[in-house]
Amino acid sequence: MEFLTxxxxxxxxxxxxxxxxxxxxxxSMLISLSAVACSLAIGLPVGALLASMKFPxxxxxxxLSNTLLSMPPVVVGLIIYxxxxxxxxxxxxxxxxxxxxxxxxxxVLVLPISIxxxxxxxxxxxxxxxxxxxxxxxxxxxxxxxxxxxxxIALVTxxxxxxxxxxSEVGAxxxxxxxxxxxxxxxxxxxxxxxxxxxxxxxxxxxxxxxSIALLVNVASQFISAHFKKAGLDV
Numbered sequence: 533m534e535f536l537t538x539x540x541x542x543x544x545x546x547x548x549x550x551x552x553x554x555x556x557x558x559x560s561m562l563i564s565l566s567a568v569a570c571s572l573a574i575g576l577p578v579g580a581l582l583a584s585m586k587f588p589x590x591x592x593x594x595x596l597s598n599t600l601l602s603m604p605p606v607v608v609g610l611i612i613y614x615x616x617x618x619x620x621x622x623x624x625x626x627x628x629x630x631x632x633x634x635x636x637x638x639x640v641l642v643l644p645i646s647i648x649x650x651x652x653x654x655x656x657x658x659x660x661x662x663x664x665x666x667x668x669x670x671x672x673x674x675x676x677x678x679x680x681x682x683x684x685i686a687l688v689t690x691x692x693x694x695x696x697x698x699x700s701e702v703g704a705x706x707x708x709x710x711x712x713x714x715x716x717x718x719x720x721x722x723x724x725x726x727x728x729x730x731x732x733x734x735x736x737x738x739x740x741x742x743x744s745i746a747l748l749v750n751v752a753s754q755f756i757s758a759h760f761k762k763a764g765l766d767v
Contacts, residue, residue, distance in 0.1 A: 541733025542740055553734070557741055560718040563631050563705075564698040567638035571694055575646025576687060580676040582647070583654030584665075594651070600644035605637075609704030612637045616708065629710035634718070637704040642694040649690045654679045689753050696749045700742065 545553050578597075582590060616622045616633050627633045657679050658665075665675050680687070702720035709716035711725060719738045726735040 538732035542737035579650030605703035609707030
């Protein structure tokens with residue numbers, strides 16, 4: 533096979549909007565966006581709580597979330613597999629080898645990112661607002677809501693970082709998803725499979741899509757950071 537042949541096949545598949553290819557891309561986006569939404573819904577309040585309050589176990593949560601940042605994805609996949617398998621405590625859900633299990637694995641992977649990055653943002657804001665909060669005598673929940681609201685644009689960068697991590701994941705999702713055609717096959721697992729089969733055109737087409745997504749995420753992050761630096765704020 534000539535060097536340029538996979539690229540030609542890739543662009544022809546993308547330009548023709550190959551139905552199977554589009555289905556894989558849609559499923560990948562749906563799973564990753566769902567995982568990011570869940571991780572932000574949990575991680576942002578936790579990050580705000582860790583940044584604004586002192587309570588027993590706070591340091592342990594921080595250490596745990598920081599440790600999970602470097603946790604190998606295959607280990608996460610293994611743990612989720614054990615939990616949702618028929619003999620596991622969540623076996624009754626019957627989500628093994630489905631997109632739900634894949635979304636759960638991605639959520640666990642990006643949740644520490646959501647917590648760690650949001651805590652840094654909220655700690656900066658909390659140090660600025662602390663005296664005001666005390667003078668107003670607002671409740672813990674009101675303090676958290678205020679921090680989340682005021683950091684809402686900065687949190688977009690965190691969401692983009694989480695999405696970039698989720699969409700590029702392969703180790704965990706292939707374990708819990710099984711890479712089943714038309715059911716749980718996403719871009720990263722398809723690239724691994726098609727490359728092993730020698731079908732480099734399909735693999736390259738999906739690789740181009742992934743690289744394009746990574747480029748868009750980085751451009752969006754840089755744009756947001758530049759916008760806030762102009763406004764005299766730090767993201």
